[in-house]
Amino acid sequence: MAISLDAGIPSGSIERKWDDYKFSVKLVNPANKRKFNVIVVGSGLAGASAAATLAELGYRVTMLTFHDSPRRAHSIAAQGGINAAKNYQNDGDSVQRLFYDTVKGGDYRAREANVYRLAQVSVNIIDQCVAQGVPFAREYGGLLDNRSFGGAQVSRTFYARGQTGQQLLLGAYQALARQVRLGNVELHNRTEMLDLVVKDGLACGVVARHLVTGAVRSFSGHAVVLATGGYGNVFFLSTNAKASNVTAAWRAHKRGALMANPCYTQIHPTCIPASDDFQSKLTLMSESLRNDGRIWVPTTPNDVRSPDQIPESERDYYLERRYPAFGNLVPRDVASRAAKREVDSGHGVGPIQNGVYLDFGSAVDRLGREVIEERYGNLFQMYERITGEDPYKKPMRIYPAVHYTMGGLWVDYNLMSNVPGLYVLGEANFSDHGANRLGASALMQGLADGYFVLPATIGAHLAPLLGTEPVPIDDPVFRDAEANVDAQVHRLLSVKGTKTVDHFHRELGKIMWDHCGMARSAESLDEALTSIPALRDEFWSDVRVLGENESFNQSLERAGRVADFLEFGELLVRDARHREESCGGHFRVEHQTEEGEALRNDDDFAYVGAWEWTGEGNTPELHKESLTFDNVALAQRSYK
């Protein structure tokens, strides 16, 4: 298929692009807005903020969430904070600096114009959230407080204890709830999107299954917005919630939407190490801890002494040693690889030597226990519950884990995919973080997309549709999509094999982590390209899904999601195999500097790799959107 990847970036200077664009975009007059129906899938930060804002503007919104309540979306678990270029600390921050830090932090693989816009609207997000009653941390004088995050040398992160994601999501959820009561949003909970419907090249609706009754139903609209999160659970063990999945995005992909940069996965440096085989998920310890905690390992390999028995002189504060300028606050990809290096070389700590220490001893001495407790109390408590160890007395043990995915469905400047009428927001799109996301930037992007970007850009698609009715749900395109969903559900139920869904998910996760995790090689990736299809074949011949469709059947839900991960995982590996360079979260062992840092290849790979589905069993086709850098000079990242 001939696909032109035109990002539609407005002309003009980078500072003026967004303002000029907003002036040039077609508007829909207030009375006409109620004639348009927009379907929003997903109720996290991006989805809830978009649905609420579109409804406030006057559009009719249909919201689908597979959760029992919109408030449960996994944005709720974000801990550390949200960035904004407010410069309230007078430490030299600006829109320009946040833009620069984000492009650099993303290892020069993000689109400049999108990132600049993100930095511009970041300041409006904080204003909006405060107006809604988000209880951000404050100074005694009543002003907002800030802290620092990795990859930045300014304090621009706003936070609400260790529960920033929760408070921001509740703000968006409350705005959404208000619109539900006003009748502007029709809310469908426990409803999972299982197919995208496209007619004459335009996205016109979705097919969804009600998770309690099994009823399959169509929803029709003038536009479809996916805000369905990331795909980190392809690794089985990740910090994502158990239900987070790639299904909505993947099914849209199979209907024509391109999947961009799936190999850009973020491994977060500070998670609690896995302890055993029954482990169901990994738990993040916020990056904010690196403000006050110092990371170290024993200088002697296989040192099994208790940490309090290891004198200062025998501790290696390896981040402070290798990166004196940023120290413990280097970006996530750099910190993760450094931890892996220590553990791989026998310096790991803990019962199975799979962690490094994050030590608050000197911070407690300097600031007192009370201050540390106020800053991180709930995180320390969570750590204690999971490990049974008291981090005030014994350093935390941490190790990297899959946390966030920078790749996602390809979108243009308007956040619209290559399928007209299909918009993709938040973690589900590929847009703003390049090959590595900076801490406290996911919340910023989700809310930027939902509160400020989509509500302004969607008019470009809707205005010309004035006077048209949505495609009726008895149209053959909807009937076909419903039949497709029914067929998939019944195929899963009819295998009647011997192994559980979780078994296959765990096996897939092992392949992904071992062959396409923190370090990837041509050899390991080729191996995965053989073993994933084999596992997928085994899944379809031997999976056991009990029960029936017409009930609350959680195994059936999971089976559909794992089936999609088994296809998507292969594409992720294929993308990693084709990208012959290291950048951000994508580290190919063949491409590193003498010091072991990621080595980019800007001549050949300064592009977005967007993959097109070409049918079952066929090799997907790669399309390229080249990236140009007019405002930030391409450079080898240095945090020394």
Place this chain on the structure above:
Amino acid sequence: MDLNLKVWRQAGPDAVGRFEIYPMHDVSEDMSFLELFDVLNEQLETRGEEPVAFDHDCREGICGSCAMMIDGRAHGPERGTATCQLHLRKLTDRETITVEPWRAAGFPIIKDLAVDRSALDRIVEAGGYITAPTGAARDANEILVAKQASDAAMDAAACIGCGACVAACPNGAGQLFTAAKYSHLSLLPQGQPERFTRVVSMVEEMERWFGSCTNHGECEAACPKEISVNFIAMLNRDYVKAQFKNPALSGQRH
């Protein structure tokens, strides 16, 4: 360790339920309570029996999905801990652990341990928000909020909406949930204009779904975020005050 799980099984909202006893052998103390259910469900599926349905998601104690009555206590014996954060090392003294769904008229059973908590959404929709349409906000630092007020609002805002307060209450009352949301918003300067209309609409919606509060305080003991019953006092005080307030006069200082 070895233990018996005595689990409530119920095929659907109208089906007759019963307890089933499942012996669990050789499970690790480091396992979380939900991981114990993962293991149980794997065993059941391998034997060809339907797994136990239960709501769960983040497994970090923040999404509020998980909801199990463990030996008669909402979220089990550990204070300030949601079911997903409870680990077996805290339950080593037991031979049999009884697990039931939330029991409250306001939370109809869907299947096994999963219940319908939509009533909590209805209470928020009734007034649990500050009206602030996107785009109209002034600079964030123009609103000064004393740190103590902000901290108090955050204490209330920490509610995860799990419904343990309702499940623990002998009356199935929704006061602690409602009070937490109400107090979060009404302690902040931004929440003042709608304060007294908010309290009336939220309380009235709450009463459509839940029982009456008789100050037992079981809710605070069960709350995984240890939200204080003092917020219920604030809710009650403002509800009474609202009966004497004319919002049209709220612009007058004295």
